[in-house]
Amino acid sequence: MYFQLTEEQSLIRATVRSFAENELADSAAERDESERFDRPLMFDKVAELGMAGIVFPEEYGGAGADYISYAIAVEELSRVCASTGVTLSAHLSLGANPVWLFGNEEQKQTFLRPMAEGAKLGAFALTEPTAGSDAGGTKTFAVRDGDDWVINGSKIFTTNGGDADTYIVFARTDRNAEKHHGISAFIVEKGTPGFDFGKKEKKMGIRSSPTCELVFTNCRIPASQLLGKEGEGFKIAMKTLDGGRIGIAAQALGIAQGAYEAAVNYARERKQFDQPIAGFQAVQFMLADMALRIEASRLLVYQSAWRASAGLPYGKESAMAKLSASETAMWVTTKAVQVHGGYGYTRDFPVERMMRDAKITEIYEGTSEVQRIVIGTAVTRG
């Protein structure tokens, strides 16, 4: 047992925190307001720190660090700017990781390496208008045509969509197979003829992170871009999401931490009834409960990350981490607004943005409801 961070993990926290505070903080409110994705700042510079492929081996362009380091990086980015946090999480966990897990050597060199090095931004396209929590409802179709596959259909809610270069796209390849069996995964690059971008979503939060519709019209890709085996797509999606939950849990953790710190600072400074409001038990208890829930979630997040790196099963643990951290983020940001009173409801203070940002963490990469099903099934089966 070594229940503390290693020096390397602490160093990564310090490095990313310094970057986030010095470079992301100033523009976070403006980027939120104008729904502006600043790739040079939000991705290229993060990549320069070695974060774009932090968990992958150096021979594939990564930094060879572990999942706790990755979780810390996403946490620290999100503490200041949740949009930047999800950019990294979607890129690494959803775009790059399935290629690492299921790609062949050639695919790893061609597609993983540039993503890990930060030359290309990754994205993941699973969700469709009628296939949300129920990914088995996928209707996008890919038909084999000689040495190619031809994709038709559309995807929605793709994080990094439009700006990303490399997309992991799920499509049904067997109409007759059972719901979950006839789906395959493909690697599709931006600029492929027949691959276009549709509507960009207008969102409540994480507004500096683009979320876009993808449209495939007779989009032809070579068979070498089939990821994993034909029909294995559902498994690939689920394995990818197990890991992705660590990223989103870390994002939620960072949002909660940012809001909590803002609330503590405000409570110390704000005076009412002739004393700082931090002197009132009602406020103290809110702060204590925030700190408590954040710490509990942090340990769940690090535990699932540690298990992922140690090669232990972590599906249940990452679901627990994601469920706990995302609900904590929503609760903590709501309380942080409360501590700020009327000011908290304005855009003069960051907690207003943080509360909007927190909401999505209970929804994407598996809603809280889906996490409870994952956990409930695992616990009653065990």
Place this chain on the structure above:
Amino acid sequence: MNLDLTDEQNLIRDTAREFAVAELETVAAALDRGEQLPVFFANLKKLAELGFMGLNVRSEYGGTEAGVVAFSVALTELARACASTAVTVSVNNMVCEVIQEVGTQAQRQAYIPRICSGEHLAGAFALTEPGAGSDPSAMTTSAVRDGDGWVLNGSKIFITSAPYAGVFVVWAVTDRTAPKGKGVSCFLVPAGTPGCLVGRAEEKMGQHASSTNELLFQNCHIPGDALLGQLNEGFRVAVSELAGGRIGIGSLALGIGQAALDSAIRYALERKQFGQRLSDFQAIQWKIADCSTELEAARLLLMQAAYRKEQGKSYSKEASMAKLFASEAANRACYEALQIFGGYGYTTEFPVERYSRDARITTIYEGTSEIQRLIIAREILRGVS
């Protein structure tokens, strides 16, 4: 970071689990009804012989030297079967630790080996008074100099293990003129000392086999070497004891919560309504998922606090967090587990009814949830944020 238990910690957990299943689970319901008390005492003796009364105590005093993490996991396993036994073990460990930490060599040798070996079935802390609960500085029990010794007068309440404790760690006011909380000292009073009387036993909601009594001091003369630690520094002993004890009580709470959840899961897998198992209903799955997640977080918070204490780091905030979270999570788990059992859960036919009563005290003793929140808030607001 590596969250694996060591081989030794695993061994201690497994030993505790085996003992709990074989010896404690079988009598827990009877103990709750007030029956088979001799078995309760026999089990304390056996646990002492297995080394569970001084898990974080040095071997020269008869301890196991297994550390705080081992203490935590052992407590959880014992509490899964019998909370009354577990709380006695927790308090015994803390009495040994406190004497080891602040006692003289003579005091250590006089008491710790006796508790560790089971010669004394228990040790007890006597801090709380009728008017001094969460605010111990309001205590009025006094110790007045009498030649080389002291004379104790006053009354304590809610003293765990009082009737079978071999020694009491007693807090009393030694300087009435000192500011509140400063003039208190700590004493070791052997059971049977004239003037030290075990009073009325409380009738409690739960944890029935563990006795909770008044302790009265009526011109109780004790020698000068009964002073534990520095004169007028008694609160420092209390603060240190309580922080360590919180890991014990948090671990105990986790055990009760886990037992409740485990029994509810078993029941949900068997019980059928509307033509399917309860476990197939999402409403039931969710209760199980939420309780599992909370108990897992509680376990990690406890491990963290225990690890920090073991490593000699500050752990007061972490212990308060762990105790607060674990005790509240355990109560929620008991509530939801009883709900899953429906009407049967309200009967003594199933153990969740007992678990629910046993869990209730864990948000109160060893510092209420409210006190834990004050401690956490104080640490937060003192820190750099």
